[in-house]
Amino acid sequence: xxxxxxxxxxxxxxxxxxxxxxxxxxxxxxxxxxxxxxxxxxxxxxxxxxxxxxxxxxxxxxxxxxxxxxxxxxxxxxxxxxxxxxxxxxxxxxxxxxxxxxxxxxxxxxxxxxxxxxxxxxxxxxxxxxxxxxxxxxxxxxxxxxxxxxxxxxxxxxxxxxxxxxxxxxxxxxxxxxxxxxxxxxxxxxxxxxxxxxxxxxxxxxxxxxxxxxxxxxxxxxxxxxxxxxxxxxxxxxxxxxxxxxxxxxxxxxxxxxxxxxxxxxxxxxxxxxxxxxxxxxxxxxxxxxxxxxxxxxxxxxxxxxxxxxxxxxxxxxxxxxxxxxxxxxxxxxxxxxxxxxxxxxxxxxxxxxxxxxxxxxxxxxxxxxxxxxxxxxxxxxxxxxxxxxxxxxxxxxxxxxxxxxxxxxxxxxxxxxxxxxxxxxxxxxxxxxxxxxxxxxxxxxxxxxxxxx
Amino acid sequence: xxxxxxxxxxxxxxxxxxxxxxxxxxxxxxxxxxxxxxxxxxxxxxxxxxxxxxxxxxxxxxxxxxxxxxxxxxxxxxxxxxxxxxxxxxxxxxxxxxxxxxxxxxxxxxxxxxxxxxxxxxxxxxxxxxxxxxxxxxxxxxxxxxxxxxxxxxxxxxxxxxxxxxxxxxxxxxxxxxxxxxxxxxxxxxxxxxxxxxxxxxxxxxxxxxxxxxxxxxxxxxxxxxxxxxxxxxxxxxxxxxxxxxxxxxxxxxxxxxxxxxxxxxxxxxxxxxxxxxxxxxxxxxxxxxxxxxxxxxxxxxxxxxxxxxxxxxxxxxxxxxxxxxxxxxxxxxxxxxxxxxxxxxxxxxxxxxxxxxxxxxxxxxxxxxxxxxxxxxxxxxxxxxxxxxxxxxxxxxxxxxxxxxxxxxxxxxxxxxxxxxxxxxxxxxxxxxxxxxxxxxxxxxxxxxxxxx
Numbered sequence: 001x002x003x004x005x006x007x008x009x010x011x012x013x014x015x016x017x018x019x020x021x022x023x024x025x026x027x028x029x030x031x032x033x034x035x036x037x038x039x040x041x042x043x044x045x046x047x048x049x050x051x052x053x054x055x056x057x058x059x060x061x062x063x064x065x066x067x068x069x070x071x072x073x074x075x076x077x078x079x080x081x082x083x084x085x086x087x088x089x090x091x092x093x094x095x096x097x098x099x100x101x102x103x104x105x106x107x108x109x110x111x112x113x114x115x116x117x118x119x120x121x122x123x124x125x126x127x128x129x130x131x132x133x134x135x136x137x138x139x140x141x142x143x144x145x146x147x148x149x150x151x152x153x154x155x156x157x158x159x160x161x162x163x164x165x166x167x168x169x170x171x172x173x174x175x176x177x178x179x180x181x182x183x184x185x186x187x188x189x190x191x192x193x194x195x196x197x198x199x200x201x202x203x204x205x206x207x208x209x210x211x212x213x214x215x216x217x218x219x220x221x222x223x224x225x226x227x228x229x230x231x232x233x234x235x236x237x238x239x240x241x242x243x244x245x246x247x248x249x250x251x252x253x254x255x256x257x258x259x260x261x262x263x264x265x266x267x268x269x270x271x272x273x274x275x276x277x278x279x280x281x282x283x284x285x286x287x288x289x290x291x292x293x294x295x296x297x298x299x300x301x302x303x304x305x306x307x308x309x310x311x312x313x314x315x316x317x318x319x320x321x322x323x324x325x326x327x328x329x330x331x332x333x334x335x336x337x338x339x340x341x342x343x344x345x346x347x348x349x350x351x352x353x354x355x356x357x358x359x360x361x362x363x364x365x366x367x368x369x370x371x372x373x374x375x376x377x378x379x380x381x382x383x384x385x386x387x388x389x390x391x392x393x394x395x396x397x398x399x400x401x402x403x404x405x406x407x408x409x410x411x412x413x414x415x416x417x418x419x420x421x422x423x424x425x426x427x428x429x430x431x432x433x434x435x436x437x438x439x440x441x442x443x444x445x446x447x448x449x450x451x452x453x454x
Numbered sequence: 455x456x457x458x459x460x461x462x463x464x465x466x467x468x469x470x471x472x473x474x475x476x477x478x479x480x481x482x483x484x485x486x487x488x489x490x491x492x493x494x495x496x497x498x499x500x501x502x503x504x505x506x507x508x509x510x511x512x513x514x515x516x517x518x519x520x521x522x523x524x525x526x527x528x529x530x531x532x533x534x535x536x537x538x539x540x541x542x543x544x545x546x547x548x549x550x551x552x553x554x555x556x557x558x559x560x561x562x563x564x565x566x567x568x569x570x571x572x573x574x575x576x577x578x579x580x581x582x583x584x585x586x587x588x589x590x591x592x593x594x595x596x597x598x599x600x601x602x603x604x605x606x607x608x609x610x611x612x613x614x615x616x617x618x619x620x621x622x623x624x625x626x627x628x629x630x631x632x633x634x635x636x637x638x639x640x641x642x643x644x645x646x647x648x649x650x651x652x653x654x655x656x657x658x659x660x661x662x663x664x665x666x667x668x669x670x671x672x673x674x675x676x677x678x679x680x681x682x683x684x685x686x687x688x689x690x691x692x693x694x695x696x697x698x699x700x701x702x703x704x705x706x707x708x709x710x711x712x713x714x715x716x717x718x719x720x721x722x723x724x725x726x727x728x729x730x731x732x733x734x735x736x737x738x739x740x741x742x743x744x745x746x747x748x749x750x751x752x753x754x755x756x757x758x759x760x761x762x763x764x765x766x767x768x769x770x771x772x773x774x775x776x777x778x779x780x781x782x783x784x785x786x787x788x789x790x791x792x793x794x795x796x797x798x799x800x801x802x803x804x805x806x807x808x809x810x811x812x813x814x815x816x817x818x819x820x821x822x823x824x825x826x827x828x829x830x831x832x833x834x835x836x837x838x839x840x841x842x843x844x845x846x847x848x849x850x851x852x853x854x855x856x857x858x859x860x861x862x863x864x865x866x867x868x869x870x871x872x873x874x875x876x877x878x879x880x881x882x883x884x885x886x887x888x889x890x891x892x893x894x895x896x897x898x899x900x901x902x903x904x905x906x907x908x
Contacts (some may be wrong), residue, residue: 031612157886158485160835195886355809355865357836381614382811382865384838411809411836411865413886432611432649432867 022450023377025308026443030381032305033439039294039301040431042070043353046294047284047426054114054281055321056088056252063277067257067318071297076304077261077314084331086321088252089114091281092245095218097189099231100125100239108228109221110189111282112246113173114205114324116217123243124148124187124216130232133172134179145184148240150232151176152191152225155416162195162412163351166419169193173219174207181212187242188217191225196417199223203280204420205324216244254320256328259300263312263449270313270336271448272346272403273299273441276322276329276394283424287415290426291353291434293318295408298438299445310449312344319394322350329394333401343401345453347441348392349408352415353434358385359444362396362405367454371404374447383440385409404453406444408437476904477831479762480897484835486759487893493748493755494885496524497807500748501738501880508568508735509775510542510706517731521711521772525751530758531715531768538785540775542706543568545735546699549672551643553685554579554693562682563675564643565655565736566700567627568778569662570671577697578602578641578670584686587626588633599638602694604686605630606645606679609870616649616866617805620873623647627658627673635666641696642671645679650871653677657734658874659778670698708774710782713754717766717903724767724790725902726800726857727753727895730776730783730848737878741869744880745807745888747772749862752892753899764903766798773848776804783848787855797855799907801895802846803862806869807888812839813898816850816859821908825858828901837894839863858907860898862891 033039050066053059064081071079095112098105112118130150131137137149151172156165170193177188192202201219220228231238257277263269275292279285296316303310320328336343347359358378361368365388372386391405399405410433418424487493504520507513518535525533549566552559566572584604585591591603605626613619624647631642646656655673674682685692711731717723729746733739750770757764774782790797801813812832815822819842826840845859853859864887872878 030614034611157488160484160890162886355867382839385836413809413890414884417884430868430871432616436614436867 022447025446026377028306029302029442029446030439032302033298033435033442034432037431037435039298039438040434042294042297043286043290043429043434044426046290047286051284052281053277053279053285055086055254055278055324056249057281059281060254060278060320064255064257067277067293071257071259071300071316074259074301074304076300077259079259081255081257082332082335084254084256084320084328085251086254086327087325088249089324090247090249092118092247095242095244097218097240097242099228100241101231108224109199109201110218110224110242111201111203112244113190113203113217113219115208115248116177116206116246117214118244118246119216119242123241125239125241126186128189128228128232128238128240130229137179137183140183142184144180147185148187148189149176149180149185150189150228152229154191155193155195157195162416166193166416173204177206177215177217178210178212181215185215187215189220190217192219192222194222194416194419194421197222200421200423202419202421203282216242218242218244256320256332257318259297259316261300261303261310261314264309265311267313269342269344269452270315271445272315272317272343272395273445274317274319275349276320277318278321278323280323280420282420283422284426285424286426286429287352287418287424288420289322289350291429291437292349295349295434295438295441299442302438302442308446312449312452314445314449322394326393329397333397337401343398343403345404345406345448346395346398347406347408347444348395349437349441350392350394351408351410351412353429353437354411354414355433356383356408356410356437356440358383358387358409360387360389360391360407360409362389362391363403367404371453378440378443381436381440408441410437476901479900480831482760483756483896483900484893486756487752487889487896488886491885491889493752493892494888496748496751497740497744497883497888498880500744501740505738506735507731507733507739508543509540509708509732509778510703511735513735514708514732514774518709518711521731521747521751525711525713525754525770528713528755528758530754531713533713535709535711536786536789538708538710538774538782539705540708540781541779542703543778544701544703546572546701549696549698551672551694551696553682554695555685562678563653563655564672564678564696565657566698567644567657567671567673568659569702570631570660570700571668572698572700573670573696577695579693579695580640582682582686582692582694584683591633591637594637596638598634601639602641602643603630603634603639604643604682606683608645609647609649611649616870620647620870624658628661631660631669631671632664632666635669639669641669643674644671646673646676648676648870648873648875651676654875654877656873656875657736670696672696672698710774710786711772713751713770715754715757715764715768718763719765721767723796723798723906724769725899726769726771726797726849727899728771728773729803731772732775732777734777734874736874737876738880739878740880740883741806741872741878742874743776743804745883745891746803749803749888749892749895753896756892756896762900766903766906768899768903776847780847783851787851791855797852797857799858799860799902800849800852801860801862801898802849803891803895804846804848805862805864805866807883807891808865808868809887810837810862810864810891810894812837812841812863814841814843814845814861814863816843816845817857821858825907832894832897835890835894862895864891
């Protein structure tokens with residue numbers, strides 16, 4: 001009896017101490033991230049030295065070299081670049097838009113949408129017709145012929161998760177030009193998809209032109225949208241002159257940047273972690289997605305700092321071209337598949353550097369639900385929101401590879417205030433919030449590396 | 455059998471629909487708060503028209519009048535001022551501190567602590583001795599005689615909840631002058647209690663002088679602390695000259711501002727909700743605690759907007775003098791007790807206007823745990839953190855009145871970056887984060903008003 005009891009005690013102690021070890025290691029990851037904030041310093045450097053890093057640009061090339069160098073300096077595992085051809089859209093000269101009001105031209109704050117064509121050098125001069133949504137557009141029929149369609153669709157404020165509101169509003173940016181062109185419109189102005197009321201236009205990708213005549217499309221700031229809407233109420237015949245020299249050049253060579261620590265026990269099982277390196281040419285791309293890139297880099301760095309030897313292989317990937325093509329994510333998935341690699345899990349951070357609240361799992365949902373058992377280990381760090389849902393655009397290319405896809409969920413209240421705008425700058429990122437995300441990703445990678453994902 | 459089944463069905467439907475009604479009303483409160491953001495506009499006005507509203511100041515008087523007026527304009531229930539005498543400490547001329555380095559005087563960014571005495575008009579010139587904590591001070595014995603003690607205690611970065619780190623670091627600000635004076639020091643410089651590394655000194659209250667000689671005490675920015683510490687490493691005989699004309703004047707008359715909606719069924723049961731109206735004279739007091747004040751005001755406004763007639767009486771209180779005396783909270787509790795009033799619950803927001811994460815209950819903890827059953831109703835709004843703990847300084851005066859005390863828990867990552875500093879300005883508050891707090895408080899008040907707290 002006594003012996004059995006002792007055995008049982010040993011067994012229980014063993015289990016408890018394994019759990020305890022995990023929680024201690026996780027605590028150390030958070031402590032290291034919050035006290036050294038290395039990701040924050042990397043982000044500062046990235047924003048300062050390689051802002052405006054849209055695919056194919058000089059900024060993107062600088063970002064590739066910089067992140068490669070930063071990863072090299074960690075001095076843990078191997079670092080390499082993976083070639084990928086990317087779309088190369090350029091903004092050209094800064095756009096301008098004016099309301100023609102009597103003898104006065106009143107400026108509007110606009111910026112071309114990614115993939116849009118430009119105007120003639122003289123600019124596009126036309127009447128403007130405002131619609132709230134596609135229903136209104138459809139009803140107008142050929143009344144929009146020869147006119148600029150102004151989609152003044154407000155992003156809805158009453159979702160707690162602002163990504164839900166984004167999903168519903170972004171369709172006008174994405175499909176607005178094609179839909180309007182189909183009805184004979186000559187241009188499109190789209191209200192910025194943001195909950196902020198300010199004078200920053202928010203760019204972003206639109207769909208490639210369908211079989212319709214290509215027409216120029218731009219975003220307008222929310223203040224600009226109000227100004228324009230108010231002016232249209234007073235004068236239905238209001239004209240606008242819009243100039244843009246944006247265009248699409250031939251595809252250009254670029255790279256994903258990858259750092260890898262080989263697993264000690266199961267090196268063939270790969271854990272991918274990262275974000276995307278490209279960013280719109282309007283700002284620093286601090287939240288979108290410099291934050292995700294440095295959080296992924298921090299996983300490697302935190303493992304090094306705590307001298308953790310992962311049992312499974314860890315790959316930090318800084319993906320190129322998420323914003324207007326997704327070629328980096330696709331190329332990584334393709335090459336990996338061609339080599340017969342086994343990416344057992346992939347974790348992406350592409351929702352900004354604000355306080356993380358949890359993880360979103362995409363893939364085998366029965367299996368994901370089992371992984372929710374880890375939730376308790378993250379409770380001391382506010383990571384309460386574990387759910388089935390969207391993971392990340394770059395890793396989704398591995399959807400059919402049997403990979404468990406995971407997205408970090410940050411607080412989304414402020415994200416769209418800066419998203420794709422000139423206001424997405426380094427000063428908008430808080431070092432603690434950013435590093436809580438780094439540590440959360442490192443902790444999940446640690447658990448996956450120790451125990452796999454099954 | 456069939457009849458019983460129908461009865462059961464009716465009963466279940468009844469219960470479900472009551473729950474459903476609550477969740478619908480709560481949803482409406484969040485929608486109204488997020489779409490109209492009235493609290494945010496009030497906060498803008500408060501920060502613009504009545505910044506630097508330390509008790510007894512002109513700013514505080516303006517704030518009383520402004521909030522009274524804003525509450526009047528809601529036009530729901532009654533609005534009144536409650537007299538209270540408050541401490542009246544004034545900063546006087548802006549402080550200055552210089553390191554005397556050869557022929558050069560190197561400026562340091564400092565500000566006097568609340569309740570501190572000033573220096574002579576010529577300033578205080580003395581050697582500086584750096585300590586990390588009280589242990590080091592004690593060991594120095596009378597070596598600190600005639601010197602300025604520099605408490606260079608870093609706020610710890612590894613707590614998820616920064617209030618825990620604050621609690622451990624603030625003792626040097628609070629008790630540092632008394633402790634140093636006891637050992638013969640002539641002045642005190644305290645490293646700002648913040649996790650930000652910048653050049654803003656963070657003020658705050660220190661304890662009244664004990665039976666020791668009063669010595670001047672100031673806070674120094676974290677950058678200043680590094681500058682001073684580095685200089686001391688090079689030159690142990692470094693002198694500083696510090697000038698301040700701060701002083702304590704006789705107590706001054708001021709007010710709590712109160713808005714009240716009488717309960718329709720249990721008017722004698724009172725629900726208190728609010729924050730504190732006074733703020734340090736260094737900034738706008740946007741997060742501390744303009745945010746809490748307007749969130750409390752929003753409870754009244756949201757009830758009005760949705761035409762909710764509360765069953766119990768709701769009192770929104772903007773308390774005066776939390777920062778350096780707590781006289782407003784004490785006066786409210788005293789007058790209420792004298793009148794035999796029954797404050798069944800009090801909810802305070804005094805942790806900033808960042809994304810709310812839950813509520814902290816102080817009082818009958820068995821009862822509080824029962825109230826945690828409401829947690830599910832708040833889950834869609836990220837309010838996951840329900841716990842037993844500190845509520846709020848103003849309402850704590852009702853601790854022994856059988857009142858259920860509740861504190862709103864906002865995300866604490868950024869709070870101490872701005873706390874008590876010139877950087878606590880309106881632009882640091884996000885409208886959605888602020889209004890999520892308003893709606894959360896309104897929702898809890900709504901439930902308490904419908905069902906009581908037992």
